[in-house]
Amino acid sequence: MNYLSISENIDTVFMDVVQALLPLVVFFLIMQALSLKLPKNYVINLFKGLFITFIGLVLFFQGVNIAFFPAGQNIGAICATIEQTWIIIPFGFALGFLTTYAEPAVRVLSDQIETSSNGYIRGTLVLYALSFAVGVSVSIGMIKIIYGFSFVPIIALGYILVLILIHLSDPDFIGIAFDSGGLATGPMSVTFLMAFGVGVADTMVGRDPLLDGFGMVAFIFLTPILTMLAIGIMFKMKKKEIYYDS
Structure with a gap:
């Protein structure tokens, strides 16, 4: 049975989440500059939310990798x-x-x-x-x-x-x-x-x-x-x- 530590491969998960969110951030910044012109406070709150989303996704996917994947495989093996x-x-x-x-x-x-x-x-x-x-x-x-x-x-x-x-x-x-x-x-x-x-x-x-x-x-x-x-x-x-x- 293969058990992963909490921090193992978290750098890979980190980069995967960056690659997933970065295009959305770039797209928003381009739209903000060209047409949206949203208030500064709104943009600040949006980036706060993106940061929380980023942390949440890293923790979620790392949790899935170290818990759900090995658990599913081991349960299947037992069954x-x-x-x-x-x-x-x-x-x-x-x-x-x-x-x-x-x-x-x-x-x-x-x-x-x-x-x-x-x-x-x-x-x-x-x-x-x-x-x-x-x-x-x-x-x-x-x-x-x-x-x-x-x-x-x-x-x-x-x-x-x-x-x-x-x-x-x-x-x-x-x-x-x-x-x-x-x-x-x-x-x-x-x-x-x-x-x-x-x-x-x-x-x-x-x-x-x-x-x-x-x-x-x-x-x-x-x-x-x-x-x-x-x-x-x-x-x-x-x-x-x-x-x-x-």
Whole structure:
């Protein structure tokens, strides 16, 4: 088992965060000079917020690297030693649900959707739906690892279904659905759940971590899209009922 100290590789994390934030800062400064002309106090407060964001991201990603990634891999390795391998499937669902429930990006999305829709689309509905969707995707990933089938047909079928549901779903949910897929594959899910899958495949007899351990993120991206489009269909039907009743 590989355990990292708190400060190990923090210089790499530091530079990664600098590279992520620096283009935004440069873009803001250019816009400020050319057209925004925001008050000095506003700019000072903005840079204070950027500094806090910078420190928070460094601490967050370092915490993910030293805690979630090794924890996910070690949990996966332990689960792979269980004789009743089917237990990994519901266990994977629970991990996927809880990890997405704790994902900051998903919570931001849920709040933004509720605010933008004036409460018409509840944030809790989005949060629980995406958590359930990721739980299902991790379960599918565990089935893939246990039985060793290819995930390409499932992905292809999934996107065909996405194209069909786009035409059936409420237009308000199409953009939300695809954003949900991207945000569900955030730092929590990618580091913890992918490490969990690799740990299972690396320990299970007859499985190759390169062939069987990867591909779960593709499921995690797909299932939230399908879930939100399905919810969009229900909202579309609800709108029709309200229209006919009126």
